[in-house]
Structure formats: structure tokens, C-alpha cells
Amino acid sequence: MSGTVIHIGAAPAPFAGTALYLDGQTAGLRPAQLRIDEGAGVLVIRATGMTPPRWPLADVRAIPDQADPRRMVLAVTDDPVARLLVEDDETLRLLRARCPNLHRRPKPRGLWRLFLWALAALGAVALIVFLLVPLLANRLAEFLPPEGERALGEATLDQVRHAMDTTGIAPLPLCETGAGQAALAAMTDRLLARADLPYPLQVQVLDHPLINAFALPGGQVVLFRGLIEAAEHPDEIAGVLAHEIGHVAHRDPTRIALRSAGSVGVLGLLFGDFAGGAAVLFLTERLISATYTREAEAGADDYALSLLAEASIDPGALGVFFERLRRDNGETPGVLAHFMDHPATLDRIEKAANAPRPDALRPALDAAQWQALRGICGASPPPG
Amino acid sequence: MTDGPAGTGDVECVGRRWPLFRLALAASVLTILTLGVYRFWMKSRLRRYYWSSFRVAGSPVEYVGEPLEKLLGFLIAVVFLAFYLGIVNLVLVFASFSLFQTNGVAYLLSFLGVVPLWFYAAYRARRYVLARTRWLGIRFGLAPGAAGYAWRAVGHWLAVILTLGLAWPRMTFWLEKYRTDRTTFGTLTLHQGGNVAMLYQVFVHLMIGVIFSALTIAIALANDNERFLWLLIVFLPWAVYGLVHYRVHAFRRLTDAKSAGGLSLVSRARVVRVARIWLLGGSLALVLPFVVMSLAAYVVISGATTDGAYPSEALRVLLGDVLPGWAIVALGVVLYFGVFVTFGVLRHVFITLPLWRHYGETLTLVGTSTLPRVAQQGRDAFEEAEGIAEALDVGAAI
Numbered sequence: 001m002s003g004t005v006i007h008i009g010a011a012p013a014p015f016a017g018t019a020l021y022l023d024g025q026t027a028g029l030r031p032a033q034l035r036i037d038e039g040a041g042v043l044v045i046r047a048t049g050m051t052p053p054r055w056p057l058a059d060v061r062a063i064p065d066q067a068d069p070r071r072m073v074l075a076v077t078d079d080p081v082a083r084l085l086v087e088d089d090e091t092l093r094l095l096r097a098r099c100p101n102l103h104r105r106p107k108p109r110g111l112w113r114l115f116l117w118a119l120a121a122l123g124a125v126a127l128i129v130f131l132l133v134p135l136l137a138n139r140l141a142e143f144l145p146p147e148g149e150r151a152l153g154e155a156t157l158d159q160v161r162h163a164m165d166t167t168g169i170a171p172l173p174l175c176e177t178g179a180g181q182a183a184l185a186a187m188t189d190r191l192l193a194r195a196d197l198p199y200p201l202q203v204q205v206l207d208h209p210l211i212n213a214f215a216l217p218g219g220q221v222v223l224f225r226g227l228i229e230a231a232e233h234p235d236e237i238a239g240v241l242a243h244e245i246g247h248v249a250h251r252d253p254t255r256i257a258l259r260s261a262g263s264v265g266v267l268g269l270l271f272g273d274f275a276g277g278a279a280v281l282f283l284t285e286r287l288i289s290a291t292y293t294r295e296a297e298a299g300a301d302d303y304a305l306s307l308l309a310e311a312s313i314d315p316g317a318l319g320v321f322f323e324r325l326r327r328d329n330g331e332t333p334g335v336l337a338h339f340m341d342h343p344a345t346l347d348r349i350e351k352a353a354n355a356p357r358p359d360a361l362r363p364a365l366d367a368a369q370w371q372a373l374r375g376i377c378g379a380s381p382p383p384g
Numbered sequence: 385m386t387d388g389p390a391g392t393g394d395v396e397c398v399g400r401r402w403p404l405f406r407l408a409l410a411a412s413v414l415t416i417l418t419l420g421v422y423r424f425w426m427k428s429r430l431r432r433y434y435w436s437s438f439r440v441a442g443s444p445v446e447y448v449g450e451p452l453e454k455l456l457g458f459l460i461a462v463v464f465l466a467f468y469l470g471i472v473n474l475v476l477v478f479a480s481f482s483l484f485q486t487n488g489v490a491y492l493l494s495f496l497g498v499v500p501l502w503f504y505a506a507y508r509a510r511r512y513v514l515a516r517t518r519w520l521g522i523r524f525g526l527a528p529g530a531a532g533y534a535w536r537a538v539g540h541w542l543a544v545i546l547t548l549g550l551a552w553p554r555m556t557f558w559l560e561k562y563r564t565d566r567t568t569f570g571t572l573t574l575h576q577g578g579n580v581a582m583l584y585q586v587f588v589h590l591m592i593g594v595i596f597s598a599l600t601i602a603i604a605l606a607n608d609n610e611r612f613l614w615l616l617i618v619f620l621p622w623a624v625y626g627l628v629h630y631r632v633h634a635f636r637r638l639t640d641a642k643s644a645g646g647l648s649l650v651s652r653a654r655v656v657r658v659a660r661i662w663l664l665g666g667s668l669a670l671v672l673p674f675v676v677m678s679l680a681a682y683v684v685i686s687g688a689t690t691d692g693a694y695p696s697e698a699l700r701v702l703l704g705d706v707l708p709g710w711a712i713v714a715l716g717v718v719l720y721f722g723v724f725v726t727f728g729v730l731r732h733v734f735i736t737l738p739l740w741r742h743y744g745e746t747l748t749l750v751g752t753s754t755l756p757r758v759a760q761q762g763r764d765a766f767e768e769a770e771g772i773a774e775a776l777d778v779g780a781a782i
Contacts, residue, residue: 022443022521027570027758029443029520063446065407065429067437068398073444081521081760085443108452117459124463128470136471140478148481155486261490262474266466 015098017091019074021047024081032084034091036098043099045084053082060099061106074099077106125266133262134255141254146199149254150218156257157204157216164208175205175225180376183369187234190311190364191242197249203241207377211325213240215247217254225377231321234373238364239318242307246300252292314361391752393441397741399434401733407433408732412725424454424774430732431513437737438744440519441752449516449769457512457769465775472497502776503537504530507563509773514567515764522570523761529566536562549594553583553634560638569644570758578641586633593623628659639747646754652746661742665734673727679719 017034030047036057037044043055055076063073063083072092074084086092096102144152161171188203199219209226216222221244223237231237247253292300308315365373411426428451435447473494480490507530514524540555557580564576597619604612632655639651 020443024521025760027520027522027755063432063436065432065436066444067400067403067433068439068444069403071444073436073446080448080763081518081523083446083521110452110456114452114456114459117456117463121459121462121466124466128466133470133474136474140474143482144478145482147485148483151485152477152481258474258478261477262470264473266470 015094017086017094018088019045019091020085020087021045021053022081022083022085023050023053024079024083029085034084034095043095053079055084057099058101060095060102061104062102064103064105074102128266129263133259133266137255137258137262140258141251144217144254144258146218149251150199152254152257153216153218153220156253157220157222160216160222161206164206173207175207175377177372177376177378179372180205180374183365183373184376186369187238187241187364187373190313191238191245191307194310195245195249195307197245201245201248205376213244215244215253217251217257219248221245221248228374228376230325232324233317233320234363234365234370235314235317236321237373238311238313239304239308239315239321242304242313243300243318245307246303247292247296249303250296250299252296252300256292311364312360312362313364391750391754393749393752395744395747395749396439397437397744398439399437399737399741401737404433404737405729405733408729409725412728416721416725421455424458425451427451427454434737434740435517437740440749441755443520446518447513447516448518449513453767454769454771454774456767457771458774459771460768461771461775465772498776499541500534500538501772504534505770505772505776507533508768509770510563511764512766512768512770515766519569520755520758521760522758523763525568525761525764526563527566527568529562533559533562550591553587553630554580556634557583557638564638564642568761569647570761572644572647572758574642574644576638576642578637582637582641583634586637587630588626590623590626590630593619593621593626597623625655625659628662629655632658635743645757646751648750650748650750651743652748653743654746657742658739661735661738665731665738668734669727669730672730673723677723 015034015036019032019034021030021032022028023030030050032045032047035044035046036042037054040054041057043057043060044052045055046052053076059077061075061077063075066073070087070089072086072095074086074095076082086095158171161174164172184203184205188201192201197219201219201221203221203223205223205225205228208224209229210224211226211230213221213223213227221241223241227240228237304318305315363370407429408426411422411429414422415426428447428449431447431449435445438445473490476490476493476497480486480488480493483489507526511526511528511530514526517524537555537559540551540559543551544555557578561576564574567574597616600612600615600619604610632653636651636653639649642649
């Protein structure tokens with residue numbers, strides 16, 4: 001850049017240029033003559049009717065992102081309003097050569113304040129998402145009337161079915177083969193023989209290969225086709241179902257759904273427009289592979305154990321199922337994942353399996369019913 | 385106007401598509417890479433470009449808003465709005481499901497609760513933008529009055545809804561007057577003259593188009609006779625033309641009736657030109673992202689339908705031998721955001737800039753000989769900047 005200025009003898013070539021000056025005090029565009037005071041390294045701006053402002057060359061800045069490539073707007077760091085509009089090509093060339101910090105960005109000010117407000121914003125969001133909303137959701141979940149819970153569950157199931165659909169045409173289909181539904185109903189009835197739920201339980205199967213199951217508010221339990229296909233014995237499905245019924249009985253899904261209603265808005269707020277839809281998807285995903293608290297999982301397992309014991313179904317099948325999936329897949333699918341973090345629960349289940357009279361146990365479904373359940377999605381059941 | 389102060393200043397627009405395209409593209413990509421944080425820089429830079437593209441009477445307009453102050457304003461707004469959005473939404477969803485067994489009521493109430501806030505935010509955002517706009521080195525400004533604006537806007541909208549749209553020009557005029565009469569340029573205060581009647585005169589085409597379309601449909605429905613519906617071929621385009629006609633001519637009449645000291649404005653914006661920009665620019669800005677989206681959708685669906693799995697799983701099956709998993713996920717994310725970026729950037733290039741240029745180049749400033757009497761006004765610090773509007777996504781052109 002500075003190579004364009006040719007130095008002859010001891011002193012640089014005398015600088016002279018023209019520009020328009022805005023003093024930032026009155027709305028007038030003043031034609032100005034530019035000189036450089038070489039001794040002081042200062043740009044002197046001469047215009048009629050004012051004492052010439054002196055801009056140190058090192059403090060002259062070009063305003064960035066200007067639409068006009070042939071002109072330049074200059075400012076000086078210690079005056080927020082004064083401007084120099086340079087249009088003359090020769091002056092532009094000389095100024096570019098003589099002002100060393102023309103394109104240096106101003107040092108940001110108020111970073112400390114910004115940092116404090118950033119902390120405050122993070123704190124407020126954390127306080128709301130992790131403390132206030134869960135607290136309020138937990139309290140409100142107990143006051144939500146059963147009809148309200150049912151409606152919330154149905155709305156959520158719709159959301160899940162649309163979110164998991166990849167064709168973009170219709171929501172993910174439910175499996176509704178008559179015999180299969182009858183088998184599922186038989187299993188549910190047997191588990192619920194002595195249970196006391198605030199609303200009738202509705203168990204459905206989603207036609208999707210995921211090995212998972214989840215509970216929704218208002219007594220809805222959803223199993224995935226993949227789960228049924230992965231199971232080798234009806235007791236394994238019964239164990240998963242009993243666990244989900246445990247969540248329903250403790251109203252865990254209602255808490256999660258209310259919590260996400262509060263969190264969606266806050267997260268959307270943080271990430272701005274383009275991620276608004278992504279935040280909803282994220283929370284739907286969270287609902288499917290619902291991350292309940294350790295207490296909630298333990299509570300659901302306790303409830304499941306008592307249901308299975310009442311129904312004379314082997315509780316140990318759940319542990320066998322879990323071990324096999326881990327061995328075959330290398331990872332554990334959603335519904336059984338909590339065993340991974342809390343192996344103590346699994347020990348407890350195995351103890352329970354060994355404790356009562358094993359001779360009194362009956363399979364959750366007979367062979368014909370089990371075949372029907374495996375074919376609930378219409379396709380021919382896979383071998384095994 | 386012949387006896388007004390002398391001197392006119394034209395508006396020259398020096399903004400060009402290619403540099404704007406590069407600026408908008410680079411800024412959009414950075415915004416995505418920084419998970420949205422760069423959007424404060426993007427807004428500042430784009431505004432600097434758009435503002436500086438106007439040279440009014442030989443002097444460029446300057447935008448001096450800083451990205452960091454926008455970020456600060458956003459953080460301030462988040463602290464307050466997070467409580468509102470988190471707690472109020474939760475309580476509304478609860479109340480809606482316990483009392484009405486649906487979440488529709490919650491959405492409605494939540495929406496209605498945000499509407500006044502939305503207008504409040506729009507006014508405050510305008511105050512910030514004007515306070516950071518300068519011409520001839522002199523600051524613009526907007527006097528405080530967001531609450532007054534919010535309840536007036538809500539009232540006018542209610543009137544518009546209750547009169548099935550007939551009160552629209554009334555709303556246009558009074559809200560514009562509220563904003564204009566509080567706008568300052570240095571020591572000058574703007575004044576919005578004119579009246580509601582002048583806007584009704586240019587509302588006629590829109591009214592005819594809409595009323596006759598509605599009548600056609602009503603008659604066809606009442607007589608169970610669909611033969612009348614061909615009339616819509618005439619009336620629907622008429623309504624669309626009427627909308628553009630109203631927007632352009634309302635702008636012209638409102639602009640011509642604005643004054644400040646000895647200064648006034650004359651706009652010669654043309655309906656045909658604006659309609660052409662929307663038509664051509666709109667189709668260009670929509671068609672190109674659509675091509676990108678179709679390609680992405682084709683890849684995802686062709687993989688997904690083989691086993692009905694997640695897009696990510698389907699893609700894994702499809703490309704699993706070629707690319708590692710993380711690369712495929714990254715590819716999906718890039719495609720997803722690519723559509724938004726393409727649309728946003730093309731909108732700037734084919735719609736916003738051409739409109740900006742047309743409205744600018746057809747504008748004349750009259751009475752420039754009085755300009756030397758205008759003096760500077762103090763800086764409006766306004767720390768909240770456009771935080772609330774940013775947080776609530778109050779749509780701004782730029």
C-alpha cells in the first residue's frame with residue numbers, strides 16, 4: 001500500500017486533496033481542502049467558516065460496508081459525528097497510503113456489561129427451564145383433570161406421529177390388526193387386573209422400526225413395531241408395558257409435556273427465527289425418549305414389579321431382554337436405557353424374579369396370542 | 385408548493401446486486417456457523433450497506449448501529465421475556481387443557497397476549513433504528529411513545545377486523561401520523577399532513593376487487609352454481625392489483641404530505657414497477673431455493689421410503705459405505721439451512737434492493753435551502769436497542 005507513495009529526498013511528497021466535510025453540528029456539506037502536517041502526523045481539514053479540525057493519521061477510520069465502491073466515508077476515533085466524504089480518486093489513493101489504521105475496527109466497549117447481561121440471560125433461562133418450569137409443571141400436573149390430561153396426550157401423540165413421519169404426506173400409521181389388538185388388550189387387562197389408574201389405559205403400536213416405547217399424558221402408552229419384533233418372549237413386552245404403565249400411574253408424562261410447553265417458547269426465544277421449528281422437534285424427540293428423573297424411573301420400575309407379581313408374569317424377562325439387546329445392538333434403545341446408568345435396578349429386578357414361587361408364573365400371552373401380537377402391523381411376523 | 389423554500393435534492397441509489405449478494409451470503413453463512421449469534425453483525429452490516437446506498441442531495445445516509453449494542457439489547461430482552469414466555473405459556477397450556485380440553489385456546493390467548501407487545505417492540509425497534517440513522521451528519525430520532533403506539537395499533541386492528549377491512553386506510557393514516565409526528569431530524573420535527581380521505585381514494589381498486597370476488601363466491605355458493613366462478617379470473621387479479629395500488633399510492637400520498645420546517649418530500653413511485661419487482665423478484669427468490677429443497681427432499685425420501693426410517697438413518701443406509709455418519713448429519717444440516725439462506729439472500733438481491741432503489745430514485749427532497757438551519761440533536765443511548773423485537777421476531781425488512 002505505502003509503496004504507491006514515492007519519497008524523493010528527505011521529506012515525503014506534499015499531500016493535497018479535496019473532500020466534503022460534515023461537522024456533525026449543522027446539516028451542511030462543506031467543500032474542504034486536505035493537508036497533512038507531516039511533523040505532527042495529522043490530517044488538517046480546511047473549510048470556510050470554521051477552525052480546521054486536525055485528525056491524527058493513525059486515528060482515521062473508513063466506515064465499512066459502504067455501497068459506493070468509488071467513494072469513501074472517513075471518521076476519526078475521538079469524534080462520533082464528524083465525517084469526511086472523499087470522492088476524488090487521487091485523494092482516495094493518497095489517504096489509503098497515508099492512514100495506517102484505515103480498516104482497523106474500533107475497540108469494542110462495554111464488554112464487561114455485555115458479559116454480565118449474558119450471564120443474567122443465561123441465568124434467567126436456566127432458572128426458568130430447569131427450576132421454575134419443572135417446579136410449576138410438577139405442581140400443575142397434579143391438578144390437571146383427567147379429561148385435560150387425555151386431550152394433552154392426544155395432541156402430543158399427533159405431534160409425535162407427524163414429527164416421525166418422513167414421507168411428509170400422512171402421520172406415522174398405527175398398527176390396528178384385529179387379532180393383534182386383541183392380544184395386546186389381553187396382556188394389558190392381565191397387567192391391570194388390580195391396578196388403580198385415574199383413566200382408562202389406551203395401548204397402541206406405531207408402525208416404526210425403532211426399538212422403543214413411551215407413555216403419554218392421560219393413559220396412553222405407545223409401543224413401536226421394532227420393540228415387538230426385537231422381543232423373543234411375550235413376558236419381555238409385558239415388562240416394558242408394565243414399566244410404561246408405571247409412568248402413567250405416576251403422571252410422569254404429564255409433567256414432561258407441561259414442562260416442554262414452557263420450555264419451547266423460551267428456547268425459541270434464544271435461537272431466533274430459523275430454529276423455531278427445530279426447537280419443537282427437539283422437544284418432541286425428548287418426549288419420545290423421555291429422560292425421566294432417576295426417581296421417576298425407579299418409581300416406574302417398582303410399580304412394574306408389583307404389577308408383574310400380581311399378574312404372575314416373570315419380571316426377570318425384562319433383564320434378559322435388556323441384556324440381549326445390549327449384546328446384539330451394542331447400544332441400548334430408549335426405553336431400557338435407564339438400566340445402563342442404574343445397574344442396581346436390574347439387580348433388584350433379578351432378585352425379584354428369583355424370589356416368588358417361580359412355579360406359579362404363567363407367560364403373559366399364549367403361543368397363538370403371541371403370534372397375533374407379532375403380526376399386529378399386518379406384515380408376516382419375522383421368524384423366531 | 386410553488387411558494388415553498390427553494391432547492392431540491394434527488395435521491396441516487398448506488399446499491400448493486402452483486403456486492404449485496406456477497407455481503408448477504410457471507411453474513412448468512414456466518415450466522416448459521418455461530419448458531420445465530422452473528423445475526424446482530426449481519427443486521428448491522430446489511431443496514432450499513434442499504435443506508436449508504438442512498439445518496440440524498442449528494443450525501444450518503446449513514447447507519448451507525450453497532451452489533452454489540454444489539455446483542456446487549458437482546459440479552460436484556462431475554463431476561464424479561466423468558467419469564468413471560470416460560471411461565472405464562474405453561475400456565476396457559478395448563479388452563480386451556482383443564483378447562484377446554486384443547487390447546488387451541490392456549491395458543492389463541494398466548495397469541496393475543498403477545499400482540500400488544502409486538503407493536504410495542506416494533507415502535508421501540510424503529511426508535512433504535514432512527515436514533516442510529518444520520519444524514520448530513522445529523523441524527524434522526526423518534527420520541528418515546530411505544531405504549532401509546534401499542535394500544536392505538538391494537539384498537540385500529542380491532543376496528544379493521546370488525547369492519548372486515550374497511551377501516552384499513554384509517555389505520556394506515558393514524559399509525560403513520562403517530563410515528564411521523566414523533567420523528568425528528570436534528571432540531572426539526574416531522575409533521576404528517578393530509579387526512580384519511582386521501583387514502584380511501586386509492587383504496588377503491590382493492591375494495592372493488594375484494595368485494596366482487598366475495599360476491600361472486602357468495603352467489604355461486606348460494607345458488608349452488610359454479611358457473612359464476614369464472615368471474616374470479618377478473619376479480620382476484622383485480623384485488624391483487626388493488627393491494628399493490630393501495631400500498632404504492634398510500635405511500636406516495638403519505639410521503640407527499642410529510643413536512644419538517646421548510647423541507648418536504650415528493651414521491652413518484654409507480655405501481656407497475658413495484659408489481660413487476662414483486663412478480664419477477666418473488667418468483668426468482670422462490671424458484672431457486674425450491675430447486676435446492678427438491679433435491680434435498682429427493683435424497684431424503686428416496687432413502688427413507690426403502691425402510692420407513694428416520695431421514696438420518698435412511699441416509700446412513702444410502703451413503704453409509706461412502707461417508708462417515710457425522711458427515712452425513714452435517715450434510716443434512718447444511719441442506720436444511722441452505723434453503724433458508726438461499727431464500728433470504730435472494731430476497732435481498734431480487735426484492736428488497738430493487739424496491740429500495742425504486743422507492744429511493746422516485747423520491748425528491750424539496751426545500752433543501754433551509755437545511756443549513758438544521759442543527760444536531762443529542763444521542764439517544766437506548767440500551768435495549770431492538771432487543772424485544774429481535775426476541776419476538778417482529779419482522780423487519782432488513
